[in-house]
Amino acid sequence: MQKLIVFGGTGKSGKAILRTALERKDLAVSIFVRSPWKIPDELRKGLNIIEGDVLDQKLVTEAIKSQDFVISALGKGMNLASTTLISCGTHNIIEGMRANQVSNLMVVSVSTELSKDYLTPFFLKAVCADHKRMLAELTTCTDLQWCAVCVPEIYELPYTGDYKVAIDKRPGPLSVVGMDMADFMISCIGDEEKWAKYKQAKVGITTDISMSTLSKTWQFKAICIITSSFVAFISYAIYKLF
Numbered sequence: 671m672q673k674l675i676v677f678g679g680t681g682k683s684g685k686a687i688l689r690t691a692l693e694r695k696d697l698a699v700s701i702f703v704r705s706p707w708k709i710p711d712e713l714r715k716g717l718n719i720i721e722g723d724v725l726d727q728k729l730v731t732e733a734i735k736s737q738d739f740v741i742s743a744l745g746k747g748m749n750l751a752s753t754t755l756i757s758c759g760t761h762n763i764i765e766g767m768r769a770n771q772v773s774n775l776m777v778v779s780v781s782t783e784l785s786k787d788y789l790t791p792f793f794l795k796a797v798c799a800d801h802k803r804m805l806a807e808l809t810t811c812t813d814l815q816w817c818a819v820c821v822p823e824i825y826e827l828p829y830t831g832d833y834k835v836a837i838d839k840r841p842g843p844l845s846v847v848g849m850d851m852a853d854f855m856i857s858c859i860g861d862e863e864k865w866a867k868y869k870q871a872k873v874g875i876t877t878d879i880s881m882s883t884l885s886k887t888w889q890f891k892a893i894c895i896i897t898s899s900f901v902a903f904i905s906y907a908i909y910k911l912f
Contacts, residue, residue: 672860675700675733677724677763678743680708682824683778686848687741690856692716697859702733724759731766739859740767743778745797752796757803764811774865775816776855779805781840784820784874788840805872815869819855822876824848825887833877837868842876845884850877 674691678684679701691699692713700718703709709719722729724744734740744759760777767775779801782790790798808816822844829849834841854875858865 671696671698672738673698673736674739675702675737676741677702678745679703681743681745682826682848683851684743686852687743687855688713690852694856724762727762730762731769734766734770734772737772739774740772741776741855753800756800760804761807767814773815775814777818779818779820781820781822781874784839784872817868818872820872820874821846821851823889825879825889829853830877833875835873835875837871837873840874840876842878845877845879846875847877851875
């Protein structure tokens, strides 16, 4: 049985990863978490819960001991302010893996980092800057086998299995179902051929979601509100200017 530890397991991507990993009977799953009360009750059974702060190097190193695979889904949720949590936390994970001679790492990042041609929305620039710092370190780690799964907007919808994956680009629209992303990541554990294909790479993943389904999600409604507010602000600024 292989051992997996997940960092950042209480966000959108993290919970999807845990749900998918717990379905695998050949995986012993641990979660390293600062606030255990955020773990949904239905996920607690079968989980080894390790309480700690990812910014505490000693605790991170201790948690990684004897693990076979590490997944990081570190993030700040809806907090879009400047941060170093993702890059500093990932640095501590990398150092903890080195100390314990654990080599397999997957991280969740943002799809705007797949290509210089992809524009970063103005309201995500601060968070994306920290993802950029994380990837800058990760891509120099020749002693680790790593993969950065770079996602567009994650939608909390049921698993579809109808997703596309590509190296260094988005293979489809600006959407992915969280459970689809998790399926790809967990399927890499124990599949030597798949892991050999995607390790040492930034991987884009997308799901085609119908507009009728998208329009019912809170993310779609939030994006519409943000876009409308931005358009209204620009319109007002132009009006005042002229």
